[in-house]
Amino acid sequence: MPTLTLITFPEPSEPAVDAAEAEVRARYVADYLADVRRGDVIAKDWTLYEIEMYDAANPDLPPLMDEIRGLHLPAAA
Template sequence: MPTLTLITSAPSSESVIDEAAAAVRAQYVDHYLSDVRRGDVIARDWTLYEIGLYDAANPEQPPLMDEIDGLHLPAAA
C-alpha cells in the first residue's frame, strides 16, 4: 500500500515579515500598557510618539494608534 509523505517548504518571506510586524505592534501595545499601569506619563507619551512614527512609516497597515485608542473604549455586551 503506497503512503503519502508531506514535504514542507520554508516559510515565505511575506509570512516572516508579517510575523515580525505583528511582534513589533504587540511590543508597542505592551510598552504602552506597562507605562499606563506604572502611571509613567512621560514614558507613555514617548511610546505614543513612537507609535505615531510607526504608523507614519507603515501606511499600508491599520493604524496602531486606533488600536491603542480602542483599549480605552468600554466593551460591548
C-alpha cells in the same frame, strides 16, 4: 534562440515579515500598557510618539494608534 519564462510565486519571507510586524505591534501595545500601569507619563508619551512614527512609516497597515485608543473604550455587551 531559447526564451526564458518568469514564473512568479509569493516570497518565502512574507510569513516571516508578517510575524515580525505583528510582534512589533504587540510590543508597542505591551509597552504602552506597562507605562499606563506604572503611571509613567513621560514613558507613555514617548511610546505614543513612537506609535505615531510607526503609523506614519506604515500607511498600508491599519493604524496602531486606533488600537491604542480602542483600549480605553468600554466593551460592547
